[in-house]
Amino acid sequence: MQAIDTLTPCPCGNAAGYARCCGPLHEGDIAPTAEHLMRSRYSAYVLKREDYLLATWHPDTRPASLNLAAQHPSPTWLGLEVKHHAQEGDEATVEFVARLRHGGGKAQRMHEISRFVRKHDRWYYLDGHFPEH
Numbered sequence: 001m002q003a004i005d006t007l008t009p010c011p012c013g014n015a016a017g018y019a020r021c022c023g024p025l026h027e028g029d030i031a032p033t034a035e036h037l038m039r040s041r042y043s044a045y046v047l048k049r050e051d052y053l054l055a056t057w058h059p060d061t062r063p064a065s066l067n068l069a070a071q072h073p074s075p076t077w078l079g080l081e082v083k084h085h086a087q088e089g090d091e092a093t094v095e096f097v098a099r100l101r102h103g104g105g106k107a108q109r110m111h112e113i114s115r116f117v118r119k120h121d122r123w124y125y126l127d128g129h130f131p132e133h
């Protein structure tokens with residue numbers, strides 16, 4: 001089994017690898033932008049880092065738990081594509097497409113526009129919506 005800190009590319013798709021991308025954020029480093037935070041949250045879903053997902057969720061909208069370990073079938077994350085990132089002051093939006101598969105089902109696209117808020121230098125996920133096509 002491959003050690004997590006040698007994951008290359010990073011689960012979020014960055015060729016630099018986990019140790020130079022989402023790994024340090026999962027250990028407490030500050031995400032410089034909402035896009036970095038979003039990528040690290042995607043990687044946290046891949047790695048089932050529920051603690052990190054909750055810690056980076058805005059307290060106003062944060063669920064009590066995600067129960068990622070109890071998901072059956074648990075999703076297989078296939079890739080992330082960030083489409084757009086916009087920031088104005090302490091608010092930002094990130095539009096992305098994540099691809100995933102549940103069990104042996106076929107691959108699905110999850111297209112979301114997420115909103116982020118910065119508080120005390122840290123970005124938090126606020127909420128997201130699925131844009132109309």
Ligand SMILES: [Zn+2]
Nearest residue numbers: 010012021022
């Ligand atoms: Zn990454």
